[in-house]
Amino acid sequence: MNSYPMMEVPLQHQMVFTPIERRRLNRETRSRLHVIKLQVMEMPRGRRGLFALLSSNKLERHSVLKIGSFEIEKVEGFVESIMNAVRHVPVELDSQSVYRKNEVQLDVVDSCFVQVSFDGSHVSRLSTIHMMVHAFLTGSPECQLVINDRELATQHRSDRSGVVLPVSKHMVDMSHTELHPSCDQSLFDEHRLIRFKCMQGVRFEAVRFRATATLPPPLEVRSMVCEVVGDVVNLGVKLHWHENAGRIRESVRDIEWHFPTPKDWSAILELRNALGLRRSINSKTNLRGSFRRKRQTQQANIDVSTGTAKYEPENSALVWRIEDLPKARDMQASFSCHLELNSEMTHPDFSLSTAVLRYAVSGSCVSGVNVWSLRVPTTNVKPPEKRVNYATRFRYHVAMQPGRYELATDDD
Secondary structure, three states: OOOOOOOOOOOOOEEEEEEEEEEOOOOOOOEEEEEEEEEEEEOOOOOOOHHHHHHOOOOEEEEEEEEEEEHHHHHHHHHHHHHHHOOOOOOOOOOOOOOOEEEEEEEEEEEEEEEEOOOEEOOOOEEEEEEEEEEEEEOOOOEEEEEEEEEHHHOOOOOHHOOOOOOOOOOOOOOEEEEEOOHHHHHHHHOOOOOEEEOEEOOEEEEEEEEEEOOOOOOOEEEEEEEEOOOOEEEEEEEEEEEOOOOOOOOEEEEEEEEEEOHHHHHHHEEEOOOOOOEOOEEEOOOOOOOEEEEEEOOOEEEEEEEEEEEEOOOEEEEEEEEOOOOOOOEEEEEEEEEOOOOOOOOHHHHHOOEHHHHHHOOOOOOOOEEEEEEEOOOOOOOEEEEEEEEEEEEEEOOOEEEEEEOOOOOO
């Protein structure tokens, strides 16, 4: 699954899926429902045509559908299937709108899937690049996008297309390329140039392709503990900044680590308060360690160096979350859990389990994708304001094995 759970998913025809929200449904079970909304975006009344000259580029949103599930994988799968289905639907372009401020924003989102073996080596890394366009352009002109495509540089067809290619050491190999229906497919097949007409006021995915991740991920799993000794279970993990993550300038945000657990462990991972309501054991610590709060029992104890960790029954996992981890060479974060199982509880076989790590980084793409030019033709209007934003969403699948492991730190 390439989608990241907390990002807006654009569709065609002024429709968008909101980010997934976690809402408490039942105070007794403490389960949380993952909810998304399908919203329709439209220009407010009185802001079309000449009236748009006096207003800002903002759209009104109206919710038409709400979808929820206890399992986030089902919600992600539903959004992904709908998103793939509507990509090939013909679009209607609006060339009548006039805007006070012409602007176009290109969001380059790199969804990187990393498969990690139990010894820490990277078995595989694959990136899927999503190029999202959000534009307010008078007259709906044709825009042209050029990226550091290796085949484009090899062919060097600047004499035919009028594009002068810059010199770059970092090139990407585009594969499984999918273009939006508003793009010129024949031009891309012949010249490797991406030319499209913008859907006004709507954030849509113009290009999607696969590329090999060339840069090391900024976070590495340095050590992991999965021990079962009789009825005693010890779980732990340490995350470090990669020593070769020099090109990553921003901090890592929205970190999530999932340790899967059997459902019958909830008897020791949750306790009841004076009102009879269930409360999960948890641990919360700020980055400096000046604030700590823990809820534990004699059979279950969680400890973290930073962030918040607790048992989430809807995910059947121990979940560790960190909002932001600043970049520093000696920066690390650790999680540990000590459990004493009852004799009738499931004793896990960790060799069949997989831990999941998710996080996001702004300002760069691990695949090395770079936008060389974003050309917007102008006639009698003021040149538009252009912005290009880069971001990478990581998802690790870490194989679990019984024992204690100091994991590898290579760059493969």
